[in-house]
Amino acid sequence: MKAQYKFALTACALLIVGLGLLFWAPTTRPVSAAATGGITGTIKLDGTPPRQKPIDMSKEPNCAKEHASNPVTTETVVVGPKGGLKWVVVYISEGLDAGTANQVPPVKPKWDQKGCQYIPHVIALDVNQHFEVVNSDPHSHNIHPLPKPNGANHEWNRSQPPGTPPFDQVWAGEEVAIPVKCNVHPWMHGYMAVVKGPTAVSDENGSYTIKDLPPGNYTVSAWQEVYGNQSQKVTVAAGKPATADFTFKAK
Amino acid sequence: MRVFKSVYGCAGVLILVVAAGVAALAQEAPEVGPKAPLAVKPMQSHVGSMTGHAAAAKSDYRRYCAGCHGDYGDSNGENAVWLDPKPRDFTIATFKCRSTPTGTLPTDEDLFNTIGRGVTNSNMPIWNALGPQMRADLVAYIKIFSPRWEKEKAGEPIKIPAEPPVTIESIAHGKALFTKLECWKCHGLHGEGDGPSAATLTDSKDLPIRPYNFAAGKNDSRFKCGDTNQDLYKIFMTGLDGTPMPSFADVIQPNDAWDLVHFLRTLQVNRHGKENEVLSAAHGVIPPYVEKTPAPAAAPSDNKSPGGGN
Numbered sequence: 240m241k242a243q244y245k246f247a248l249t250a251c252a253l254l255i256v257g258l259g260l261l262f263w264a265p266t267t268r269p270v271s272a273a274a275t276g277g278i279t280g281t282i283k284l285d286g287t288p289p290r291q292k293p294i295d296m297s298k299e300p301n302c303a304k305e306h307a308s309n310p311v312t313t314e315t316v317v318v319g320p321k322g323g324l325k326w327v328v329v330y331i332s333e334g335l336d337a338g339t340a341n342q343v344p345p346v347k348p349k350w351d352q353k354g355c356q357y358i359p360h361v362i363a364l365d366v367n368q369h370f371e372v373v374n375s376d377p378h379s380h381n382i383h384p385l386p387k388p389n390g391a392n393h394e395w396n397r398s399q400p401p402g403t404p405p406f407d408q409v410w411a412g413e414e415v416a417i418p419v420k421c422n423v424h425p426w427m428h429g430y431m432a433v434v435k436g437p438t439a440v441s442d443e444n445g446s447y448t449i450k451d452l453p454p455g456n457y458t459v460s461a462w463q464e465v466y467g468n469q470s471q472k473v474t475v476a477a478g479k480p481a482t483a484d485f486t487f488k489a490k
Numbered sequence: 491m492r493v494f495k496s497v498y499g500c501a502g503v504l505i506l507v508v509a510a511g512v513a514a515l516a517q518e519a520p521e522v523g524p525k526a527p528l529a530v531k532p533m534q535s536h537v538g539s540m541t542g543h544a545a546a547a548k549s550d551y552r553r554y555c556a557g558c559h560g561d562y563g564d565s566n567g568e569n570a571v572w573l574d575p576k577p578r579d580f581t582i583a584t585f586k587c588r589s590t591p592t593g594t595l596p597t598d599e600d601l602f603n604t605i606g607r608g609v610t611n612s613n614m615p616i617w618n619a620l621g622p623q624m625r626a627d628l629v630a631y632i633k634i635f636s637p638r639w640e641k642e643k644a645g646e647p648i649k650i651p652a653e654p655p656v657t658i659e660s661i662a663h664g665k666a667l668f669t670k671l672e673c674w675k676c677h678g679l680h681g682e683g684d685g686p687s688a689a690t691l692t693d694s695k696d697l698p699i700r701p702y703n704f705a706a707g708k709n710d711s712r713f714k715c716g717d718t719n720q721d722l723y724k725i726f727m728t729g730l731d732g733t734p735m736p737s738f739a740d741v742i743q744p745n746d747a748w749d750l751v752h753f754l755r756t757l758q759v760n761r762h763g764k765e766n767e768v769l770s771a772a773h774g775v776i777p778p779y780v781e782k783t784p785a786p787a788a789a790p791s792d793n794k795s796p797g798g799g800n
Binding site: 298378379381382383385388389393394395396397398399400403406422423424425 | 686731733734738
């Protein structure tokens with residue numbers, strides 16, 4: 240009898256510990272890759288893209304020299320060889336749970352000024368995610384982001400001469416997207432999209448992949464600097480990524 | 491007769507009252523328009539021992555400020571179309587003249603000083619005549635236009651160390667900094683506001699804006715944000731938010747900043763000041779700046795190659 244009690248007691252204790260572990264594990268450990276899904280897709284432009292004007296950098300001889308063999312153009316609408324639209328920010332505008340929304344990626348992206356261009360031209364950042372402003376050029380730039388007035392983010396303007404250590408910066412609130420300019424080189428334009436949750440920026444094929452998204456129903460939005468915003472509803476299941484393609488109409 | 495007179499009198503008064511009413515309505519109508527009149531929030535300002543109250547400045551704002559800055563503080567006053575640069579838009583709460591870092595709100599004292607000092611090279615006059623309490627009240631009043639004043643505090647004012655003596659070496663170092671930090675890209679090699687980027691400069695509302703011309707002006711020439719060496723120090727360490735002028739706080743050490751101040755003063759060629767005296771004592775020639783030995787660790791190698799560094 241006693242041995243039976245002992246067995247029952249141990250089994251009970253094990254069960255309790257086991258159940259505890261079961262409930263405890265998913266809340267404290269980061270969501271494992273197997274349990275999450277994602278969204279992937281292609282962004283296309285329907286119609287003829289506006290002509291991208293060549294940029295005359297003769298006022299900054301360093302940059303003019305750097306691009307002498309490969310002249311640069313404006314980047315307001317960049318269409319790849321297969322008709323894919325580059326530099327589109329894709330993000331989740333509705334449906335994120337608080338945990339996923341407030342998770343800030345541990346990486347520190349770089350916003351480089353190189354050859355009098357912003358590299359990348361469009362960057363997606365999380366709220367409160369630190370990023371580095373770097374000047375790789377042999378001359379000064381001023382970094383002048385212009386968020387909408389009276390929001391959580393504020394306009395600032397800092398000079399960054401060559402050889403200056405990177406500036407560590409952060410944005411306080413969501414904003415798609417903050418234009419950035421350099422007053423010294425008026426052709427320099429870029430955008431910082433600040434959104435909570437996983438994001439992606441489309442590549443030259445127009446493709447993008449949003450990773451680490453828990454299964455659920457979402458509204459996914461795509462933003463392009465000339466054509467604005469589009470969104471659609473997507474259901475994400477665990478394991479394989481859902482698909483959401485976007486087509487922007489040329490004006 | 492008497493009865494007639496009083497009847498006429500009554501009728502006259504009645505007509506006057508009606509006319510006044512009609513006139514009041516007619517005047518009221520365009521004012522109200524599609525926009526509701528602005529509620530005066532109970533904003534305050536603190537300047538020294540004074541406390542300014544927004545409510546106390548309502549009529550003064552309308553009388554002295556609204557003509558350019560607008561009834562709604564949105565820089566759309568009736569005179570604004572004729573002005574360049576445009577009046578400050580209080581609804582966005584971005585201010586040029588601050589003692590606080592770029593991206594932050596100015597202190598009440600900063601705004602108070604701007605009102606009293608006026609803004610040179612613009613249509614903002616010197617409002618010293620208004621008296622300190624009235625100016626403090628106006629500082630409180632302009633806070634009703636942007637919600638930023640309710641959500642945020644002013645930035646922490648930058649620290650300005652004591653000014654070192656003006657020497658030809660400090661001017662020379664300042665000149666080296668002027669070159670290295672590329673101030674000349676906008677302000678020009680001689681500070682005449684004619685640098686290669688000057689022509690394309692725009693402010694944060696995309697309106698053309700000119701860089702400051704140091705060489706213009708007489709002995710008493712002023713900067714946008716003051717006329718002392720401290721003011722000049724503040725201008726480039728905080729930047730003039732809303733304009734192309736960036737903050738150099740991240741990239742200039744405090745003492746180097748003073749050297750730059752001393753050099754910038756020599757660009758004001760018509761000014762009689764310490765800096766120009768030191769320069770004329772050196773026969774108007776700024777010697778080339780020789781970089782000091784940066785760290786003690788580098789000293790031995792410097793000894794081995796005298797005259798080799800540049």
